[in-house]
Amino acid sequence: MSGSTRRLSLQFLFIFSIVFLMLLTSGIFIYQGMRGSETALVSAAGESARQLSATLNERIRRLLEPAESTLRLLSFDSISAATSMPERLGRLQVFSEVVANNPMIGAVYVGYPDGEFFLLRKLATEKQRNYFSAPADSAYIVQSRSLQPDDSITGEWRFYDRNLRLLDRWQMSTYQFDPRSRPWFMRASESNDVTLTPPYVFFSTHEIGVTLARRSADGLAVIGMDASVSDLSAEMRSLQMTPNTRIAVIADDGKVMAYPQIEEHLQRSRRDISLPMVQQLNAPALEYLYKNPPTKTGPQSFSVNGTDWFGVVEPLTAVHGNHSSVYISLPANELLAQTRSLMISNLKLTALMAVVLIIIGWILGHRLTRPLQRLTDQIQALTEFNFGSQTRINTRLKEVHELSGVIDKMTATIRNFLAITHVLSQETRIEAMLEKVLRRLVAATGLSGGAVYLWNEQENCFVLAGTTAVSDCPTRIHVQQQPDGSVTRNERLLSDQLPASDSWHEVVLRNREQELLGVVALKVPAEMQHTDKADFHYFVNEMTGVVAIAIDTRQLIESQEQLLEAIIKLLADAIDAKSPHTSGHCQRVPELAILLSDRASRSQQPRFRNFSMSEADRTVFRIAAWLHDCGKITSPEYVVDKATKLETLYNRIHEVRTRFEVLWRDAELDYWRGIASGEPETLMQDQLHARQQQLQEDFAFIANTNIGGEFLDEEAVVRIQQIGDQLWVRHFDDRLGLSQEERERYDRIPHPALPTTEQLLADKPDHIFHWHGRRPPVEHDNPANRWGFDMRAPEVAYNLGERYNLGIRRGTLTEEERFKINEHIVQTIIMLDALPWPRPLRDVPRIAGSHHERLDGNGYPRRLTSPQMSVQEKVLAIADVFEALTAADRPYKPAKPLSESIRILFFMARDQHLDPSLLHLFLESGVYLEYAHRFLKPEQIDEVDIPGYLQKLEELLGVSV
Incomplete structure (x- = not known):
């Protein structure tokens, strides 16, 4: 047999035969039953439509016949011959009885050939009274037009209560209703019987109704009455066979005479209100039925907009002279809902029976084929590289049982081997790996x-x-x-x-x-x-x-990790040892940073709920913390250690003092020269003492300025210039005894002839050290800046000018030297970025190089803002500042106590230098105190108003932390 031939299992054939025969039989019976039910329902719907049409005809007859009888009686009333208003009002009692006893009649009126008009209308509702602005107790309104002696016609409205007491009368010059122009008047004048108008919207009440009119017996007037058919539209709602059945009385010209909620479809213009056309009902099924009337009796099926409908049209014969029909459209899904529901119930029953038969067939077939199927599944799982299942088949068939056991053992062996390879590739701890x-x-x-x-x-x-x-x-x-x-x-x-x-x-x-x-x-x-x-x-x-290879690899990795850790700590120790100004800074900052980051990862505060650190994250952060100042290895030691303004590799105040000594000797020489030339000794002594006193004061001022302890005002700067303008004579060549690099720098400067006169304090060209291609790429627009730095480098690398340095306003560092110190973070990023970090450690340069950034974007070297900084970077910034404030081993400053250090931290958080939420956690969690007990002197640990700072920080954050 071909290998591509499809093979069927015995269990499948057994189940399929039972279910197929049952479903085939059930389907035939269900289909026949549904078709019969649908036919019966459609026939019943047609009969119901005919009954509905008959009902409407009967209701219209009941509506119109009493009105016609009343109208015939009124045609013999004497009001037709009344020529004055009092005579007509004398028949008011008769007219009121007509409208009061027939709820469908809204008004009775008389039209005369000369244009006079007399109408009595009942005001049965508040809406009608409001429409005519009638008095509160009005029950009737009389509207009349009377011919005056001068042949003019005047209008008048009279309001009466239920007892026909006059309440008010209005002269209505605007009431220009001429009955002779109305269709009912003209049709009745030409007929000897009752005439009936098609339904229309009454001019005064906006109700839908018909007008019945008849010429009086004496032929002197036309008597008419308005009969409302609005209730007919309301009653049509109760005749709906389904919720979405549409019923309408439509004239041959397409005008809708009755329809549920017809008031919503009335067509209003500025002068008139008319009945809607069938197209304006928003009933597509009725519109289709009107345009395509059935050609045979009974319901007609059709589809509109994808929905199936049944339609019936029956003529309306109750309204004489008005050709109209009752149109009924029924949605097929509602008409046949019961049949389809029954069909669904039958299908559910059939499905239930199918499920039962499937279960029975499955149980019987399963008992026959279960052992072989399970054995097949085991082997199939192996071919699909699924070694997770291990189930011994318990069967009476010996061969199947033994083969299943062999397959289970093989599967278990393969599974354990795969588990070993997984452990070797995933487990990083050698002891845990070996045990697994x-x-x-x-x-x-x-x-x-x-x-x-x-x-x-x-x-x-x-x-x-x-x-x-x-x-x-x-x-x-x-x-x-x-x-x-x-x-x-x-x-x-x-x-x-x-x-x-x-x-x-x-x-x-x-x-x-x-x-x-x-x-x-x-x-x-x-x-x-x-x-x-x-x-x-x-x-x-x-x-x-395989285990031996894994052990060797793990030991090699661990030894390399230990070597990396040792090199990192060696570099940090070298930086701390390089300058007494840093001392143990590179060792203590990681301790504090790890403490705070651990608390942040465990914190449940909303601001840290999404922050967590895995063991790999902790490793990255620890290395970054240890290397955060590695760039200081490039910082010149004399710049970092510069304690006075004139200090470079040594304190140049000694050179300046020597020049003052020269001027001192020059003053003495001037004294002796004056004596030798015959000048008075007393005068010369006074000049000598005054000059020496001035030199002492000037040098004391320069020496004190060199310390840089106080802010230097403009007056002091001017005095430095004045003192520096003093001259002295140099007799020795300043190009002798120089190094190769220094001699090359002097060779670019003109060599004056000796002896030469120089200023006491000078800013010489040889004091300027240019970059010479070593300018760091820190400007944002520098093409070589691939690290995102955003700093401004000074024009020259160093300016050692004596006046320039002594003129430093605050501190001892020039702009160039301050940049050189700040450049250590630039070098940190450049140095670390140049290393081939493995993927898990690639964030080390970013974290290590961001602890001088500020939340407001005014930090350096990249001017990052708070959203651009990670929690670890902000943690390292706090650790760096707090360690620097509390360090007790700095030779240039005393250690600050906790209270002052935390006060400074708060001010820095307020000024958007440090993160307020992390500072809140730093204080609330007690990290500051834990660090203090480990690294601070006892006298530094003083009282701190922690609750007060926490409250201020919460106010600063604007929310409850």
């Missing part, structure tokens, strides 16, 4: 337990690294001498010191260089002790060989 691998190795080989020993070269012994299913193995096994490379993998090194009650199989572990790594000792159960086959030993040795 050993457990899987024991399970894969069917042994009862085992132990792993690692070779400790320093102690010349094997150290227990992990066990499984054994508990009495010694933790250390000493040997007389280190095993050498001649030891084979199967040599027994530990058996003499392992529990003698058990049988052990040892495998010696070696690396690629055949150096001893350790020993794997496997406990062999009693039932397997006879197994001494080469295949078993080969399998175990190969499995443990």
